[in-house]
Amino acid sequence: MDGFFKWSSKWWPGLIPLTVLWAFAAWTSTAPLEADLADRSAAALHGAVLDKTTIAVAGRDVSLGAEAFSEQARSAAVDAVEAVSGVRLVNDATRLVPEAKPFVWSAERDVVRVTLAGSAPLPASKAKLTEAARGALGGVEVSDQMKLSRGAPAHFDEAAVLLLGQIVKRKDGKFTISDSSVSLSGMARELGDREAIAAALRNLPEGFKIAANDLKAPPYVFQVNKDPVASTLTLSGNVPNDSVHAAITAAAARKFVSEKVVDNLKTSIGAPGGFAAAVVPALGALSRLSTGTLVVSDREAKLSGDALYDGAALQIRAGLGRDFPQYWQFMADISVKPAVAPVDATVCQQLFSELLGKAGIRFETGKADIDPDSAGLLDRLVETALRCPASNIEVAGHTDTDGDDATNQALSEKRAQAVVDYLVKAGLPPGRFTATGFGSTQPLVPNDSDEGKAHNRRIEFKVM
């Protein structure tokens, strides 16, 4: 044993090359060892749901930084790195993801992009929502400004994906989820989209409720343009249903006797209340204009154009608002068409005959009340009468053979007088007009059919 101690006392010189060997080993192995441990630590965390994970290795010590979504996940991550073979100790710099109270998430759409902001519960949710937004709006930029937070309500992902599925129906505005309350603002893309979104949101997951729905529908626009040059009446925009569509085109055909009706209307839901009740009288006012446009936007009707004479302009400005349903607004921007050059009696007669040849003045059945549909025609008759101020005019009333002669005679006289009254009210001198009734004594065609009778019920203008 003594010999062994004696030999061992002489082992020390080897420590010098051993130190060199150690220094060289330390010099060459430190970086590869750290890289190896970093790789294996990262591999150990693969699959762990963490955010902002950082792994720094010094020697065999691993500094682990990460944000976890639960205390359990946080400690599991630390344990996983500690269990990596070769790791001496773990410097735990992990923490929990901050909790959001209230948990707010939003998807805002503007012209060029969709911005997802607020909180998302997990990185997977964040990716899912971004993907859902991209899927819903192909080609539109999706800006992901979401941060990760704890405290999301149950079924958050389902609710958010449902909302993103509706974003295509939005023109602009914002969907917001605050805890379990959903609120909507902005403008729907098309008519009916607001209602479609409201219907879709009935499928929100259990527990979610609509706190505020301030989503606006785009304006419900209906437009009519009267072009005297092309002699067309163009209807465009929206109507609520087929029956209103038919009523409007029928009214247009009755009121605009000289113009060809071009129907470009489409059926869309979302019409304001009283749409038909407002549009039909507004069409009547437009029929009295020489040239003009009617634009109905939601509950606002704007009529612009040229009236045929001063009195008509005044009547249109003052009268139409009264015919409108409640809550509707009427704006008239009416000027008066410049006076047309006077003509002699012969031309005047020709003009009257042309006008009355296209359509007759209409009255309520059995009465002498002028049908409002004939206002446009009457204004043209007034305009023509103004062009021959020196001529006197006989307004002659005729009926069909229905009823007894005395009644027909009286009715024809009253109807002729009603027309004269209209002309006088328009500003023409009463002395120029004579109202005459002929009853059924001067039929144009035999009264043996409804068509023939309709033809014989007429008012004629004779220039004296």
Added chain:
Amino acid sequence: MAYLVMFHWGWLLGALLLGFAMGWIAVVHRGPGVSRAQAGWLGLLVAGLLAATLSHIVPGRPGYWLELGLITLGPYVAGCAVGSVLRAWVVRRSVATRSC
């Protein structure tokens, strides 16, 4: 420990061979040796370093280098011991052969 051995087996083998060579030489070396007191102090130093590394009080890279030094020292000492014992046996055999 297993990880360190696996990762540095080449260096440890080098230390073992170095120790073997030193142990081989030490048996017939005539130079001065380490006194018992010095050996005691050296032992104490190694024990202190071992305690420091086991308690992980030296952090990061210095801690790793300390571990590496100690883990290299082990094969060196083992190599020395084996080398000395073998050399002593060889020497004894040759002396016995000559005296016969």
